[in-house]
């Protein structure tokens with residue numbers, strides 16, 4: 001009777017889990033990402049695998065612990081006969097299992113984490129592309145040091161323009177971070193990676209460079225400041241625009257060419273528009289939009305008029 005009840009509870013829990021997953025319309029891949037975005041770099045995939053492994057390992061341990069807890073509560077309640085259930089203190093096998101098993105699990109988690117972290121943090125002697133990331137309250141400037149055109153190319157975000165960091169797919173990219181004022185954080189969710197951007201990284205003893213092996217697909221990916229850095233922190237967005245290597249090389253060249261209308265070298269938006277490759281080359285950010293700087297002013301003038 002009791003066994004049947006327990007079996008039924010297990011079946012209902014299993015059924016509820018299946019319904020929860022299938023009713024949400026999630027694919028198997030989405031389910032095992034456990035809420036993480038789909039990464040676009042090999043390192044992102046590695047980190048996602050680590051995350052999936054850790055969550056599944058935690059769930060296995062959790063289900064065993066919850067199952068034992070429920071089993072104990074239901075089947076070993078205090079009964080009227082006053083008899084104690086079987087006692088297990090000083091049981092060497094139980095104690096060995098409860099010490100050795102968690103130690104093995106923690107060592108495994110630690111080892112796997114170190115392997116992934118080392119790969120994510122590894123330096124590359126000769127990256128294909130170098131990018132400078134300069135953060136300031138409350139925007140970003142991106143530079144392309146040692147680029148093949150030999151010219152100074154930089155993209156500066158303003159209150160009205162989201163800066164677009166154009167990058168190539170299928171090439172290794174080294175990012176060097178620097179801040180002009182306070183601590184910011186460079187975060188691209190699709191890279192599954194963020195790193196604090198310190199002023200004076202050397203003095204602060206910070207490793208301010210990181211490398212991604214490659215971006216695996218073309219597209220627009222939002223980037224954000226992930227460190228509360230002042231009043232307009234939430235407006236400190238940018239966009240990574242990943243283009244094929246061929247388009248990227250043309251983009252860099254276009255950035256050095258003088259725009260016949262403005263008389264100065266093409267801006268990021270103008271160079272993207274000149275590439276003429278549809279939405280991928282949209283001259284403005286498509287994943288985020290600039291902060292509406294006028295709204296405070298408008299609010300103030302309404303207050304003045306009333």
Ligand SMILES: [Cu+2]
Pocket residue numbers: 135136138183184185225226227228229233236
């Ligand atoms: Cu910031």
